[in-house]
Amino acid sequence: MKIISLLAFAISGVGVFPKVLAHPHRTTRPDHVVKFRRNQSVDDMTESPTLVQLYDQAHEAVQYEVWKHDQTTACTSEKLVFRREYGSLTRQEKLDYINAVKCLQTLPARTPANVSSGARSRFDDFIVTHIQQTLSIHFTGNFQPWHRWFVYQYEKALRDECGYTGYQPYWDWPKYASAPQDSPMFDGSETSIGGNGNYIPHDGAVIVPPPGTGGINISLPSGLGGGFVTTGAFAHMQVNLGPVVPLQDGTPTGPEFGLGYNPRGLKRDLGPLANTRFANYTTVLDLLQKPDIDCYRYLLDGTPWEPEIGPHGGIHYTIGGDPGGDLFTGPGDPAFYLHHSMMDRMWSTWQALGGFGGNRFTNFGTGNYSHVTWGNFPPSDFTKLTDKIDMGYAAPSTTIDKVMSTVSEEFCYFYF
Ligand SMILES: *[C@@H]1O[C@H](CO)[C@@H](O)[C@H](O)[C@H]1NC(C)=O
Ligand SMILES: *[C@@H]1O[C@H](CO)[C@@H](O)[C@H](O)[C@H]1NC(C)=O
Numbered sequence: 001m002k003i004i005s006l007l008a009f010a011i012s013g014v015g016v017f018p019k020v021l022a023h024p025h026r027t028t029r030p031d032h033v034v035k036f037r038r039n040q041s042v043d044d045m046t047e048s049p050t051l052v053q054l055y056d057q058a059h060e061a062v063q064y065e066v067w068k069h070d071q072t073t074a075c076t077s078e079k080l081v082f083r084r085e086y087g088s089l090t091r092q093e094k095l096d097y098i099n100a101v102k103c104l105q106t107l108p109a110r111t112p113a114n115v116s117s118g119a120r121s122r123f124d125d126f127i128v129t130h131i132q133q134t135l136s137i138h139f140t141g142n143f144q145p146w147h148r149w150f151v152y153q154y155e156k157a158l159r160d161e162c163g164y165t166g167y168q169p170y171w172d173w174p175k176y177a178s179a180p181q182d183s184p185m186f187d188g189s190e191t192s193i194g195g196n197g198n199y200i201p202h203d204g205a206v207i208v209p210p211p212g213t214g215g216i217n218i219s220l221p222s223g224l225g226g227g228f229v230t231t232g233a234f235a236h237m238q239v240n241l242g243p244v245v246p247l248q249d250g251t252p253t254g255p256e257f258g259l260g261y262n263p264r265g266l267k268r269d270l271g272p273l274a275n276t277r278f279a280n281y282t283t284v285l286d287l288l289q290k291p292d293i294d295c296y297r298y299l300l301d302g303t304p305w306e307p308e309i310g311p312h313g314g315i316h317y318t319i320g321g322d323p324g325g326d327l328f329t330g331p332g333d334p335a336f337y338l339h340h341s342m343m344d345r346m347w348s349t350w351q352a353l354g355g356f357g358g359n360r361f362t363n364f365g366t367g368n369y370s371h372v373t374w375g376n377f378p379p380s381d382f383t384k385l386t387d388k389i390d391m392g393y394a395a396p397s398t399t400i401d402k403v404m405s406t407v408s409e410e411f412c413y414f415y416f
C-alpha cells in the first residue's frame, strides 16, 4: 500500500480539480489575476497563484495515476522520473547534460550518406529525421505525439549512448522572458548551452507565406544577437546540416534540401521581444486552461500565416539565428530540445488536468490541426491513433497511441 496524500484524492476526485475546469469556456481570467490587468506587464510577466495551482494539480493527478498503476503496469511510483527546469539543475547536472550532448555530436551518424551526405554525427541523425518530415509533423494532428517521441529518443540516446544519468531539462518560457539571453541556459557561462550570438546589426525576420495561403508577411522583432555563438559550452559549435528556410537576412540555403554538408558556426539571436510577446505567464496560463485540443493548438501554434504565432513559434524565433530560426533544421541548435521539453511539459500538464482516462489522451480534435497535412492544406484525413511515428535512422519508430500518455507504455516521466 502506497502513501498518498488526501489532497491527491481530493484533486483526482471531486475536490479542487473540477472547480478549475468548471467553466471550460471561460475567456476571462480568474479574479485575482484580473486585478493585475491594470498593469499588463505585471500580469503577463508574473507567475500567478492560479498557474502554480494548475501545475500542482497536474502533479498530484500524475502521482495518483501511477499509484493506481502499481503492480499492474510498467510505470509505478518508484519508477516515475522528472524532467526539470534548466536553471534548477546543479552545476554538475548542467555540465553532465552539456557533456552528453557534446558526446552525441562526436558519435558516428547512423544515417547513410545516400540519405544525407551532410550528417556527421548521432546528433545530426535527429536533425535529418526532422528535416525530412517537417511538412508532415507541424500544424498536424501528430505534431505533439511526434515531438514527444523525438525528444524522448534524444534523451534516451544521451543516456544509453553517452552515459548521461539525468533527464532532458526544459526551458520554462516565461521565467526568463524579459531577458532570455541572461538566463542560466544562455548567459554564456560554462554551464550555459552556449551564449547569445554576438551582436550584429540586422532586421527582424519576416515570415513570407507560401503562395495560395492568403497569408500576410509576418514581421518578427529582432533579438540582441544575430552573429556567431562564441561563449558558453557550445561556443564555436559546428552546424553541418540545413538551413532549408533560413529566416535571418543574408543566410543562404544549404545544399540538397538541407541534407547536404554545409559546415558553419552556430548563430543565435536571443532577446526579450518575441519571448515576452508570445510566451509570457499569461500565455502559459491561458494555454493550460484551454477546454479542448483545438483551442489549445490554436493558441500554441497560432493560426497559419497570421501574426499571432503562439509560444511554439515564438520561442523558436526567440532562439532565432542559424539553424535555430529554421523550422526544418531547428534541432541543429541544442536549445531546440529544451524548448520542446517545455512543449511536452505543457501538453502533459494539460492532459493531466483533464483527468487520466479522459479524451485528452485519445482525441486530436476536429480543427485544421487535426489532419495529416500542414494546417489541413491541402485537405486531408484526420490523424489517427494508429498512425506511425517515423524516426528514420535516428531511433526506433512507433505509433501515436503508444505515446499519448507520459506514464504508460514505454514512458514513465513527468515534469517538476
Ligand atoms: C507597470 O509595471 C512595471 C513593472 O513593475 C512598471 O515599470 C511600470 O511603471 C508600471 N506601469 C504602470 C502604468 O503602472
Ligand atoms: C542507400 O544505399 C543502400 C545500399 O548501399 C541502399 O540499400 C538504399 O536503398 C539506398 N538508399 C537510398 C535512399 O538511395
Ligand SMILES: *[C@@H]1O[C@H](CO)[C@@H](O)[C@H](O)[C@H]1NC(C)=O
Residues within 6 Å of the ligand: 206, 208, 216, 217
Ligand atoms: C512580403 O515579403 C516579400 C519578401 O520580402 C516581398 O517580396 C513581398 O512584396 C512582401 N509582401 C507584402 C504584401 O508586403
Ligand SMILES: *[C@@H]1O[C@H](CO)[C@@H](O)[C@H](O)[C@H]1NC(C)=O
Residues within 6 Å of the ligand: 040, 041, 044, 276, 277, 278, 279, 280, 282, 283
Ligand atoms: C503576453 O502574451 C499574450 C499572448 O499570449 C499577448 O497577447 C500579450 O500581449 C503578451 N504580453 C506582453 C507584455 O507582451
Ligand SMILES: *[C@@H]1O[C@H](CO)[C@@H](O)[C@H](O)[C@H]1NC(C)=O
Residues within 6 Å of the ligand: 368, 375, 376, 377, 378, 379
Ligand atoms: C481549414 O482548411 C481548409 C482546407 O485547406 C480551408 O479551406 C479552411 O479555410 C481552413 N480553415 C481555417 C479556419 O483556417
